[in-house]
Amino acid sequence: MSPTLLERWNPLTPLALAVFLVVATFAGPQPWSPIVALIVALGLAAASGVGGRVLWVTVGVGLPTFALLFVMNGVVAPPDAAPFVERLRLTYPPLRDALLVATRLAASVSALAWVIAGIPPRRLTSALAQRGLPSWAAYVVVASLEAVPLARRRAREVLEAQRCRGLRVGKGIGGRLRTLVPMAGPLIVSLVTETEERALALEARGFVPGRRRTALAPIPDRAGERLTRTMLWTATVALIGWSVIRWARSM
Numbered sequence: 001m002s003p004t005l006l007e008r009w010n011p012l013t014p015l016a017l018a019v020f021l022v023v024a025t026f027a028g029p030q031p032w033s034p035i036v037a038l039i040v041a042l043g044l045a046a047a048s049g050v051g052g053r054v055l056w057v058t059v060g061v062g063l064p065t066f067a068l069l070f071v072m073n074g075v076v077a078p079p080d081a082a083p084f085v086e087r088l089r090l091t092y093p094p095l096r097d098a099l100l101v102a103t104r105l106a107a108s109v110s111a112l113a114w115v116i117a118g119i120p121p122r123r124l125t126s127a128l129a130q131r132g133l134p135s136w137a138a139y140v141v142v143a144s145l146e147a148v149p150l151a152r153r154r155a156r157e158v159l160e161a162q163r164c165r166g167l168r169v170g171k172g173i174g175g176r177l178r179t180l181v182p183m184a185g186p187l188i189v190s191l192v193t194e195t196e197e198r199a200l201a202l203e204a205r206g207f208v209p210g211r212r213r214t215a216l217a218p219i220p221d222r223a224g225e226r227l228t229r230t231m232l233w234t235a236t237v238a239l240i241g242w243s244v245i246r247w248a249r250s251m
Contacts, residue, residue, distance in 0.1 A: 006048045006118040010221045011127040014115050016232040017044075021111035023236045025104050027243035034103040041110035050117040057113045062106030069098035127219045151191065158186045 006014055021037040028037075038058075045054035073094040115124075162183060 010219055010225050011115075011119045011124040012131065012221070013225045013229055014044075014119065015124070016229045016236075018111040018115045020232045020236045020239075022108045023239050025107040025111075027239040031100050031103065034100070034107045038103060038107035038110055041107060041114055045110065045114040045118070048114065048118045050114065053117045054110050054113045057117075058106045058110040061109045062102045065105050066098050066102035069101055070095055073098065123219065127221075130218060130221070150194065151187075154190050154194070155183065155187055158183050158190065161186070 018041075021041055025034045025037045027033075042051065042055060042058070045051045
């Protein structure tokens with residue numbers, strides 16, 4: 001099986017590209033920059049094998065944002081007495097503004113979700129550690145990225161254990177809420193125990209915040225990717241500077 005796009009790259013390269021897409025979404029020419037960034041992010045996610053997951057997250061964030069903004073500004077409190085059919089046109093300011101904000105948010109979420117869903121957290125932190133990231137910061141990054149998957153896995157384990165003990169999972173929202181009561185205690189205790197085990201493992205391995213880690217299997221970093229990252233970071237800084245200058249001139 002051939003490696004995916006993210007497996008062939010050093011993790012720092014897609015990270016730099018994701019940051020560039022997020023900055024371009026807000027600092028680039030509007031409204032085309034968010035649209036282009038969204039298309040590029042979804043295309044990269046599809047090429048990396050995580051297109052479905054990224055699309056699900058993007059739609060789950062962008063669609064409710066658009067609906068909420070449009071209902072609040074264009075339907076509940078319209079700025080004028082325009083008929084309802086007129087409010088559905090792209091020339092209607094609340095609809096246009098809601099689309100722009102939702103597209104910006106969707107593009108940012110898809111760019112970051114592509115990196116989070118496609119790169120294993122430990123591989124990303126290993127690449128950051130090779131570039132000089134302190135060991136304590138690497139641990140904070142990997143622990144943050146693994147917090148939600150760990151909690152979900154622990155919740156499934158607790159639920160299966162409770163089912164083995166005769167717990168009946170009710171149907172509907174009410175039944176699921178009643179199921180949370182016997183699950184909350186064991187889940188919290190297991191998460192606290194996991195944190196203690198990690199602390200003991202770090203202490204047993206001689207974890208010292210001021211020391212630099214040595215990678216057992218260094219992640220390759222080709223010269224072409226380093227040049228690409230330099231160009232991406234330069235373009236990111238240039239976009240930020242251009243938006244600041246444009247904002248200062250408009251004052």
